[in-house]
Amino acid sequence: MADKAFVTPNVLKWARESARMSLETAAAKINVSPDKLNEWENGEAQPTIRQAETLAKAYKRPFALFFLPEVPRDFLPLQDFRRQSAKELGTGSVFIIREIQQKQAWISDVNESNQEEPLAFVGRFTIKSNPQTVAKDILSVLEINPAHYSSDKPIKEWIDKAEAKGIFISRTSFIHSRLKLDSEEMQGFAIADRFAPFVFINSEDWDAPQLFTLVHELAHIWIAASGISSDIEPQLHDINKLDPIELFCNEVAANALMPAEIVSHLENPIFESSVNIFKSAKKLGVSSFALLVRAFNMNIINQPVYTKLKKQADADFKAYLIKEAEKKAKQKEKTGGPNPYLLRLNKNSRLFTQIVLDAFRGGRIAPTEASNLLNTQVNNFPKLEACIYS
Known part of the structure; x- marks a missing residue:
């Protein structure tokens, strides 16, 4: 008969609930009935x-944790700046927040020590600061x-310049191949620590929304407001339903990515065609929608023009996404998909990866700790490191 694990029932239940897993989902992972798992959780x-x-x-908990006499103190949950109607955070979102918190706590302790x-x-x-002033400071610092x-x-x-200044940037769209991150739950979050600020970006979206998310989260760091964000790109409606901090950080991001002096000098023909708007937006690294909202808020275009161009831009964007999907499919056929170590590097943060590898090579941390921090076996460190310089 197999040896029994005399776990602490309420700790076992807490571990499941804090992972946002139902009894049915968790039971399926070990091929037992939900009733059986419920018996374990009830002792x-x-x-x-x-x-x-x-x-x-x-x-994603240490096995030894199940034997603690009582529920441990977990990482403090990040403040939720999302709409009240936002989709509840699922298992993937919970896991990535916990993973980044663990990385951030480690590097913050190292830097402070x-x-x-x-x-x-x-x-x-x-x-209470002027969003334009904050935006200019971000651009100046970076x-x-x-x-x-x-x-x-x-x-x-933006990522390279931010990490050069000591801001850790993590990007991913999944925990593993069977657990994707949902951008409707969370587009990003920031941990505003003076020794190790960390930004996470859900890379499920394409580059332009990701960049707006990144700068939005940088604004969170500049005002020391750690928290989770969604509905990040600027909007003309429902602004009263957004948290004031989210509105402020959106304004900072818009000013940083689309400074008034640049947008005001765009030639008028640009706002006569959705194709021209797309080209200008792409140069700035933003979406056509973001540029249209910015132009409207600066009184460069009026509501009817905005509505007309927005409709055209939506149609153009759908066509663009189809082309991009076809391009990625062809690329996957040729290369077999993206380098898994490059994906892991982006998830860990390039800066974080380099610091951990340096500490490991210098004998300052044990191989097991380095492996856990980077989610990579030690014998694969060279493959991970090679991606830093690719």
Whole structure:
């Protein structure tokens, strides 16, 4: 008979609930009935050691945690700045928040222990500040000029410049192949720590919304407002249903990505054609929709023109998405899909990955800890490191 794992029932139940898993979903992972799992959680029976280990893996919790005498203190939940009607955070969202919190806590402790200087821009402003002033400060600190990006990938420049200043940027659209992240639940979040600020971006969307999310989350760091965001791109309606901090950070992002001096100097013919708007928006790294909202808010176009161009832009965007999907499908046929180590690097943050690898090579952390932090086996570190310089 298999050895029993005498777990603490209420801890077992807490681990499942904090992973946002139903009894049915969790039970299916170990091929038992929901009633059987319910018995374990009520202390009426015990799982085998193997079953408990499988549940620990499914809940992304240490196996030893199940034997604690009481429910442990978990990471504090991030403030939720989403609409009240927002979709409830699912298992994937909960797992990525917890994973980034663990990484952030580790690197913050390391930097503080090493007596690194706290980053002056974290919390430099408040929600009462002028959004345009905050936007200009972000551009100044990161040394970015939206009028002159160095490549046709503005988001890459923003990420590189942000990480060069000590801001960790994580991007992914999945936990693993069977657990995707839903952009309707969460587009991004920020942890505004003076020693290790972290930004997460849900990469399920295409580059333009991701870039707006990134700059929106940077605004959260500049006003030291850690939290979860959705419905990030600017809107003309429902603004009263958005949290004031979200409205402020949207305004900062719009000013940083589409400075008034740039938008006001766009030639008038641009706002006569959705095709021209798309070309101008692409140069700025934003969506046509974001540029139209910005032009409307600056009184460059009126409501009828906005409505007409928005309708055209929506149709153009659907056609663009079809072309992009076809292009990706052809690319996947040729290459077999993206490099898994590059995806893992983006999820960990390039800066975070490099710091962990340096600590491991310098003997400052054990191989097991480095492997856990990077979600990569030690013997595959060279493959991960090669992607940093690709």
